[in-house]
Amino acid sequence: MKDMRFAIRLIAMIMAALVLFVAATYVITIHINGDRWINRANNTRLRDAKKTTVQGSVYDSAGVLLAGSSKPGERHYISDERTRRALSHTIGEQTNMSATGVENFHATTLLGFTTTRTGYTLQRLQGQDPVGNNITLTVNAELTRYIADSFKDWKNGAAVVINYKTGAILAMVSIPNFDPANMDLAVQDTAYYNRVLQKRYAPGSTFKIITLASALTNDETIKEEQFSCSGVWNYGEYSLRCAGSKAHGEMSLVQAFADSCNVTFGSIAYQLGAEKLRGTAENFGFNFDFSFDDVIVNQSNCLNKGEKSTDLIQAGIGQGTTEVTPLHMAMIAGAIANGGDMMEPKLIKKVTNPSGFVISEMEPEVFLHCLDEDTSRDIAKYMYETVRGGTATRAAIKGYEDGYVCGKTGSAEWTNDKTRETNAWYVGFLYGDSAHPYAIAVVVEEGGSGGAEAAPIASKVLKKAIELDVY
């Protein structure tokens, strides 16, 4: 008998520990993932609740009413159609065609599921329709509409402006869009898809920011090195070309970055090796399953699918299997402007209950510490040179003197079909202007050259943002 005591005790201890572990896991998973699960489009509870509850209103950061309800099942939106369409992905809609808008991803808040059950039951007992909570967003409606209007001929694409000090999303636009007030209208393919958060684009030359960061962190002498470019570099069967096969000749690292020399950055990536480049990219949030509280952002990928030399060289210039969402690219630019700290993206400025009591308020949180301050200052300098005399001169803002406009363009190949135009990219920020800490990412699909198509949009948009003085 005595000999069994130890075994019985051991087994009981293990089982007890497992029960406690499962109980803890139960609480923690609900805490982390609960909202995500409940706010899924296929949660039929929400659909039913919309029939019995007066949904809360959605306001923009300036207090403009974007969406509201007067009785259960009814929903009205801001009357100006262009604004409504520009904001469609941000607001969301009632039929669950899109999944990432506030009315979808934060449906439980608008339906008041987050308030106490006692309040809910009291409202029911008094014969009133229960009323949900109101949400104030960080976005500015006017800026959002202005961005949508800046896209020439309504070319498909995405643009996002964030405040890199707080992480607040000041405006995001995805084109094509839809009209939440007229969901019966036919829409273009992928119109319900929020490109800013969900679409993974090849970043093209904008990824050179990461390659540069990796080079500056891992190799202290690279700043003084000279590079030469003959316009094309043949590596085995793969040949890497600069835009138009133009030879850049002898140049310094700053020039190579400002002129966006593919050969130089391909070879830098090759010398760094996959491990180091991937390491830096992962410091910036690549290959990371984002689970932010406010927005659903798809994972960005870098060198996690293949490690051949050609993959590595292509990754150095943001091609191949490298892909990134526009919001993530804006966050990367923001991290450089913010001394290496990437802020968690925020969309909800404030949640108030029907009687005006503030339930929760936005609190800026550092999401990742990407790189040290000195390196980030260096990169900002390089990006400033790019706007001053490189490929991004058209991003400059006339008459702006409070800070420095820094940026990087990209013209990313997205298909093997050579007759199609490249996607035009611009990412950048205003440096050293504490009143206007904006970071921006613009993608114009099949826009061709980033310097010619995306950079002017960014320039206009940032100018407008400064005018409106959004924060």
Next chain:
Amino acid sequence: MAMIEASKYRKSLNRTNELPLLHLVMLFQFVSMLLLTFRDGVMDAFSFQMSLYLPIGTFLGLKIISKLFPVDRCIFILTAFLSSLGVVLLRAVLKTTADASDQALFLLIGYFLMILSAFLIRLVRAWEKLSVIAMPLALGFLCLPFVFGSPSATADSWVKIGGVQFQPSELIKPVLILVLSAGFSRKEGFRVWWRYVLFAGLACSVLFLQPDLGAVFLYFIITVCLFYAGTGNYKVTIAVLLIAVLGVAVFLKLLNSIDAFSYLASRIAIWQNPFSGAYEDARQIVQGLISIASGGLFGSGLGLGSADRVAVVASDYIFAALSEEFGILFTICVLIVYLVLLIRGTTIAMNARSRFHALTALGCVFALTSQMLLIVCGNLHLIPLTGVTMPFVSGGGSSMLSSMIQAGILLGISSVNAEDEYDDLMRITRGQWREEE
């Protein structure tokens, strides 16, 4: 002097006062069924009857069983709580009363089986001889699904004879525990043990072929647990566990190439990525998770949740229903009830005077706890859902009766322990204990 000692011992024999617990459980049964009675606006006769029957049943059950044997009353009350929780949940979640009333009937039968098994475990001493007969019978019984299979689910572990449906693997579980305990409590070494190992191996193989992998896993860990506790042979135990892990790894590698297990391969694929195509096969998992998270801290309110949107909520996803209807705090309390059962059961095993009883008690409480862990982890999407049930709570007769039999065995052994303690006390106090009483 002997008198003083006697009174000291009497205090330790007179275990904790179970009355507050009993009253609390009866109150829970009464109030929850009463709430359900008036949920839909019209009075629900079934719920109203249950609001009386359940507490009365608990009260009478406790009175009867503690009149018959000096059992651990805490275990009885907690099993009564858990099984009535099952009835309450089934009534709260499902539109019809059929499942709940079936469950109530099984609960009643369960009480009788509980008393019967407590009686048998006290009475029968020749378990080693019995196991020689029990082993082939049990194996034959496990093979029944091959003959009378009922194609109710993907795993063909059900038997349907004359309108009655049951799951042999559930009902054989107590037999497995008894037989293995009888075998591994002997000290002769492998020249005796091999029969029992062979029996367990054959049982697992039969279940594997059905295929009912949840049951295979359960049978396997019960065997390992009893082998280790009974023989203390940790080297063989660790070796077997390692081989099992290796075997599972190889099995998973080969999975895609075996046609018979293609359903399993797709199940694992769905488990790995349930959110990709949420509306198709992964619907159950996704709806289950939504349901689990929907309750919040205090639950949606009894009968106000919508856990019926989850497929097979009555048996596979009763934990999700529990979490939605009652909320996180109450669900944690239920998990703690299982923990208390584990601790009480282990105490019974530690106090048992014979190796056989100690092993049997351990086996029962181990089986109940691990089954609960399997289903909760499955519901929480930590492991693939195995299709085992939540003991006492899940809807379904086989599961309820099997759990009740195991609880009955525990109760029987606890009463044997109490009597042995009493005898000891008599010996210490030279027979004066009774007089003082």
